[in-house]
Structures are given as structure tokens and as C-alpha cells.
Amino acid sequence: MNIFSLFKLKYAKERLVEEATYQKVVNEIANGMRSDGLWAKAMDKAAGNEMKTKALYIQYRVQSLNDETLMNSVAAHEQRIIAAIQAIVSIGCRVEGDENKGWRIISLKKESKDLSWKVRNLNELEAFAIAAKSI
Structure with a gap:
């Protein structure tokens, strides 16, 4: 396997992990789960626009899950x-x-x-x- 193939595999894995993280957030929302702190941050940034609030919340929650994964990895290390x-x-x-x-x-x-x-x-x-x- 050449270096180009290794990079392609690395980025494919990252995209799949990202997709799974977004799916987790969608499932949380569908089940009525929400981080109130992130929701408040999204509302503040969206200045009352409900659609923008939802979009920002998803963005912030995905980042929060990524941060949790990183922190757990560091703790395990x-x-x-x-x-x-x-x-x-x-x-x-x-x-x-x-x-x-x-x-x-x-x-x-x-x-x-x-x-x-x-x-x-x-x-x-x-x-x-x-x-x-x-x-």
C-alpha cells in the first residue's frame, strides 16, 4: 500500500467518525436530550433565529463530543x-x-x-x- 492510499484511508476513517458523531447528535435531539449550556450559547450567537440556533447547536454539540473523545483518550494515555x-x-x-x-x-x-x-x-x-x- 502506498502513501497516497494510506492518506485516503485516514481521511475516509475521519469522515466516517464525523458522520457517526453527527448521527449521535441527531439521535440525542430526537430523544429530547439537549445540553442546555450549548443551547444557550447557540441562542446567543443566533440572535433569536430558531433555525440558526438549531444549526449552531448541532455544530457545538459535535465539537463537544469530539472534545470528550479527546479528553478520554488523553486520560487513558x-x-x-x-x-x-x-x-x-x-x-x-x-x-x-x-x-x-x-x-x-x-x-x-x-x-x-x-x-x-x-x-x-x-x-x-x-x-x-x-x-x-x-x-
């Missing part, structure tokens, strides 16, 4: 980091650094006092945690 670090600490190591610079794992056991490892990303951090627990 942070939980993965915390779990990996806790697993590494539980076997007697110290973890320094952060996601931007990478992590340095330092053994605190006397027999391997001078050992340290550098991991560059979350996948490597999790792999180290899994491998270390099995030793």
Missing part, C-alpha cells in the same frame, strides 16, 4: 503511563523523565546498582514494565 511506572517502581526501580524527553529507569537493587535504561516512548515503557515483572 496518562493511566497507561501511571500503570507502567507503578509496575516498574514495584520491582525496585526508579523512573525519571517524562514523555517528551523519554524515561530513564534506574535499578535500586544493590547487586545491579549501576544499571539504568533509557526508553523513548510509552510502548517501550510498557514493554519494560512487562519484561521486568517476568524476571
Whole structure:
């Protein structure tokens, strides 16, 4: 598969996710569910025009759902980091650094006092945690 095909697939997926999000908003409206805060914002921007209020509400609600998805993704990512670090600490190591610079794992056991490892990303951090627990 070439790079052009990969881009086409990426954008196709994004369009399908967007369509599903709009469908979710339509279903919410049909079931009488509405975010009053977003509705008030839409009314304010529409200056009394009911059709414009509805259109703006849909736009704002879709963005709100996208924001929720992003925040949940970030929270899940942070939980993965915390779990990996806790697993590494539980076997007697110290973890320094952060996601931007990478992590340095330092053994605190006397027999391997001078050992340290550098991991560059979350996948490597999790792999180290899994491998270390099995030793």
C-alpha cells in the first residue's frame, strides 16, 4: 500500500467518525436530550433565529463530543503511563523523565546498582514494565 492510499484511508476513517458523531447528535435531539449550556450559547450567537440556533447547536454539540473523545483518550494515555511506572517502581526501580524527553529507569537493587535504561516512548515503557515483572 502506498502513501497516497494510506492518506485516503485516514481521511475516509475521519469522515466516517464525523458522520457517526453527527448521527449521535441527531439521535440525542430526537430523544429530547439537549445540553442546555450549548443551547444557550447557540441562542446567543443566533440572535433569536430558531433555525440558526438549531444549526449552531448541532455544530457545538459535535465539537463537544469530539472534545470528550479527546479528553478520554488523553486520560487513558496518562493511566497507561501511571500503570507502567507503578509496575516498574514495584520491582525496585526508579523512573525519571517524562514523555517528551523519554524515561530513564534506574535499578535500586544493590547487586545491579549501576544499571539504568533509557526508553523513548510509552510502548517501550510498557514493554519494560512487562519484561521486568517476568524476571
